[in-house]
Amino acid sequence: MTQTRIILDESEIPTHWYNIAADLNNPPAPPLGPDGKPVGPEQMLAIFPGPVLEQEMSVERWIPIPDEVRKVYALWRPSPLCRAERLEQMLGTPAKIFYKYEGVSPAGSHKPNSAVPQAYLNKIAGTKRLVTETGAGQWGSSLSFAGQMFGLPVRIYMVKVSYDQKPYRRLMMQTWGGEVLASPTNLTKSGRDALAQDPNNPGSLGLAISEAVEEVVNTPGSKYALGSVLNHVILHQTVVGLEAKKQFEKIGEYPDMIFAPCGGGSNFGGVAFPFLGDAAAGDKRAQKIRMVAVEPASCPTLTKGVYAYDYGDATGFTPLMQMYTLGHDFMPPGIHAGGLRYHGASPLVSQLYHEKLIEAVAVPQVATFEAGVMFARAEGIIPAPESCHGIRACIDEALRCKASGEPKTLFFNLSGHGHFDMASFESYLGGKLEDFAYPDEAIKASIAHLPKVG
Numbered sequence: 001m002t003q004t005r006i007i008l009d010e011s012e013i014p015t016h017w018y019n020i021a022a023d024l025n026n027p028p029a030p031p032l033g034p035d036g037k038p039v040g041p042e043q044m045l046a047i048f049p050g051p052v053l054e055q056e057m058s059v060e061r062w063i064p065i066p067d068e069v070r071k072v073y074a075l076w077r078p079s080p081l082c083r084a085e086r087l088e089q090m091l092g093t094p095a096k097i098f099y100k101y102e103g104v105s106p107a108g109s110h111k112p113n114s115a116v117p118q119a120y121l122n123k124i125a126g127t128k129r130l131v132t133e134t135g136a137g138q139w140g141s142s143l144s145f146a147g148q149m150f151g152l153p154v155r156i157y158m159v160k161v162s163y164d165q166k167p168y169r170r171l172m173m174q175t176w177g178g179e180v181l182a183s184p185t186n187l188t189k190s191g192r193d194a195l196a197q198d199p200n201n202p203g204s205l206g207l208a209i210s211e212a213v214e215e216v217v218n219t220p221g222s223k224y225a226l227g228s229v230l231n232h233v234i235l236h237q238t239v240v241g242l243e244a245k246k247q248f249e250k251i252g253e254y255p256d257m258i259f260a261p262c263g264g265g266s267n268f269g270g271v272a273f274p275f276l277g278d279a280a281a282g283d284k285r286a287q288k289i290r291m292v293a294v295e296p297a298s299c300p301t302l303t304k305g306v307y308a309y310d311y312g313d314a315t316g317f318t319p320l321m322q323m324y325t326l327g328h329d330f331m332p333p334g335i336h337a338g339g340l341r342y343h344g345a346s347p348l349v350s351q352l353y354h355e356k357l358i359e360a361v362a363v364p365q366v367a368t369f370e371a372g373v374m375f376a377r378a379e380g381i382i383p384a385p386e387s388c389h390g391i392r393a394c395i396d397e398a399l400r401c402k403a404s405g406e407p408k409t410l411f412f413n414l415s416g417h418g419h420f421d422m423a424s425f426e427s428y429l430g431g432k433l434e435d436f437a438y439p440d441e442a443i444k445a446s447i448a449h450l451p452k453v454g
Contacts, residue, residue, distance in 0.1 A: 004085055006247040008078035013070055018238040020273045020348060021231060022061035023280035025355065028231070028347060031319035032309060036453045039319040046217055047224045047318075049125035052118060055232040061277075063235060069117045072149050076105045076112075077239065081247035087378040088398070095401040097394060098255070099414040100244050100271060101381065107172065109384065109416030110267060111142035111227055114236035118225045119146035128221035129153045133183065133208030135263075135342070136162050136386065137169025138416055139227030144178030157183040157211045160203035168420040183208040190214050190315040205264075205342040206314035206328055213317040228264025229312060229321075229346045237270025240413060245274055248411075254285045255411035257397060261389040262293035262302065262360065265346030271413040272358065273348075293349065293360045294389040296368070298436040301326055301345045302353050302360035304443055309453040310344060320451060323350040326438075327446030343446075361393055364435040368392045369428035372418065384416035385424050 021028055030038040044053050055063060065073075084097040102110035122130060130152050134140030140156035147154040156178050163170060163182040173180050183203045184191035190210035194201050201207075209226075216224040226233055248254055258275060260268040268291075278286035295302055302324045310325040312318035323344045330343040345353075352358045372388035374395065375381070383391060390412040401408050418425065427433045 002083065002085055003251060004083045006081040006250055008243060008246055010074050010078070012243070012246060013073055013077050014065060014239050014242040015070070016062040016064050017235045018242060018274050018277050019058055019061055019063055019235050020276060021059045023277060024351065026351070028351060029322035031321050032453060033319060034316070034451070043319070047213060049122050049127055049223050051121040051125050052232055055235055056230055066117070066120060069120050072116045073239070078243045079104050079240070081244055084375070084379050087375060090374065090378045091395065091398050091402060093398040093402040094405060094407040095398045096253070096407070096409045097398060098253070098409070098411045100240055100411075101414045102240060103381065103384070103414065103417035105142075106145050107138060107141040108419060109138040109142065110237060110240060110270060110413070111138045112145060113239050113270065114227065114233045114266065115139070115142035115146035115225070116149065117236050119143065119150045119152055122223055122225070123150040123152060127152065127223045129155065130225045131155045131212045131216050131219075131222050132225045132227065133157045133159070133205060133212045134162070134227065135159050135205050136384070137166050137173065137420070138384070140178060140180065141169055141172040141176070143225055143227070144173040144176035147178065148176050153177065153179070155179045155181070155215070157181050157185065157208040159183055159205060159208050160201070165423060166420055172420070183211050185211060187211070188214045190317075194314075204314060204330075206312070206330070209313035210315035210317055213313060214315070217317065228266040228342070229344065231348055233266045234269035234273065234346060234348060237266045238274050240270040241272060241274030244271065244411070245278070253409055255289060256408040257290045257292065257410050259292045259294055259390040259394045259397070259410070259412040261386045261413070261415060262295045262345065262349065263299070263342045263386070264344070265293070265349035267386070267413060267415045268293045269346060269349055276352070276357065291358045292393055293353070293358060294393040295360065295362050296389065297362040297364045298438050299326070299342065300362040300438065301343065302350070303362045304440070305345070306447055306450070307350060307354050308450055310450055312344060320453060321347050323347045324353065325447075325450070326443055327449050329449055330443070330446040363389055363392045364437070366428070366433050366435050369425065369433060371395050373425070373428070381414065382418040382425070383414055384418045385421050387413070387415045387418070390415070
C-alpha cells in the first residue's frame with residue numbers, strides 16, 4: 001500500500017527558522033521613510049518590539065526557535081505531509097501530488113506559526129497589548145490564540161466585508177479573548193476618512209493595517225503584530241518547508257514543482273524558501289525546482305503590479321517598502337479569499353520574482369472553488385478559499401502532466417481548512433459566485449498614486 005501520510009515525531013519540530021536573506025544574490029532593499037531615506041531602528045521600534053525587529057533585520061541564515069515557542073508549536077506540529085493519491089486517480093495523471101496540511105493548528109491555518117513567536121517575543125519585551133488587522137480571519141484568530149498562550153490582550157481590525165462574510169472566524173477570535181472591530185471604524189482618523197469618502201466602504205487589508213498602526217503609534221504599551229509580508233513573518237513560516245523537506249527525505253522524494261497561495265507572501269515563502277535554501281547550498285535537485293506563487297485574478301499583485309517603493313498600508317503610516325504593488329489605495333473587490341486581498345507582496349517574495357527565481361500565476365475565483373470541491377471530494381478535507389488557489393494551479397499542472405505523460409512530483413501547501421468558509425462554498429455550489437478580473441485601467445489609476453522616491 002502506498003504511504004499517504006508522512007509523520008514526524010514531536011522531537012523533529014525544527015529548532016531553527018531559515019532566513020533566506022542570508023542567501024540572496026543581492027541584499028534586500030531597505031525600508032524608507034517619506035523623505036526617501038532608510039528608516040532607522042528607532043522609528044520601527046514605535047511599532048515593533050526590539051526582539052521582533054532584530055529578526056526582521058537579521059541576515060543570519062539560521063535563527064533559533066525559543067523553547068517556549070516550540071512547546072506551543074507542539075500542540076499541533078509537526079503537521080502531516082500527505083500524498084493525494086485519490087486526487088491523482090480522479091485526474092488520471094501520472095504526476096504524484098503531495099500537500100502539507102496546516103489546517104491541524106488550533107486556528108485551522110498556518111498563521112499560528114508566526115502568531116505564537118510574535119506573542120512570545122512581545123511578552124519578553126514588556127509589551128502590554130497587541131493590535132493587528134485581519135482579512136479572512138485566520139491571522140486574527142491565530143493572534144488571539146497566541147495572546148492567550150502568553151497572557152497578552154489583543155485587538156483586531158477585521159476587514160468589514162470579511163467581518164460580515166465570516167462571523168464564525170470573528171467568534172473564534174472572541175472565544176480566545178480577542179476584541180474584534182469591523183474596519184473601517186470611527187476610532188481612527190484613517191477609518192473616519194475612508195468612511196467620509198464612502199460610508200459603505202467594504203474595507204481592505206491596507207486600510208485595516210492603517211487603523212491598527214495608527215492606534216499603536218498613539219497608544220503607549222501597545223505594539224503591532226503583522227500576519228504576512230514582512231521578513232520576520234516569513235522567517236517563522238519556514239517551519240512548514242523545513243518539516244516538508246524532512247518528510248520528503250523519509251520517502252525518498254523531492255518536488256519538481258511547489259505551489260502556494262500568495263497574498264502578502266508568508267504562505268508561499270514559508271513552504272518555498274527552505275527549498276530555495278537547498279538551491280543556494282548547491283543541491284542540484286533544488287536548482288531545477290519550479291516554485292509558483294498563486295494569486296487571485298481580482299488582486300493580481302505579482303502578475304499585474306509594478307515593482308516599486310510603496311506603503312504597506314492604505315494611509316501611509318508604514319515605511320515604504322520595495323515590492324510588487326497595485327498601489328496602496330487599491331481597493332480590491334469583496335472576493336471570498338479575503339486573506340489574499342492585499343495590494344502588495346512581501347519584499348522578499350517580490351525580489352525573488354523580480355530576479356526570476358520564482359514564478360507567479362493569477363487564477364479566477366470560480367475555478368479556485370471548483371478545484372477546492374474536487375479536492376474535498378477526493379481527499380475529504382474542505383480547504384480554505386485561499387488554499388484553493390494553490391490547489392487550482394497544482395491541478396492544472398497535473399492535467400498538463402496527463403497530456404504530456406510526465407510523472408512529475410507536485411507539492412502544494414494546504415494552508416488551512418474551510419470549515420468557517422462554508423458560506424463561500426454555498427455561493428459556489430448555488431451558482432452565485434462570479435469571477436472578477438480587476439480592470440487594467442483601474443490598476444493603472446491606482447499605480448499612478450505611488451509615492452515618489454528618489
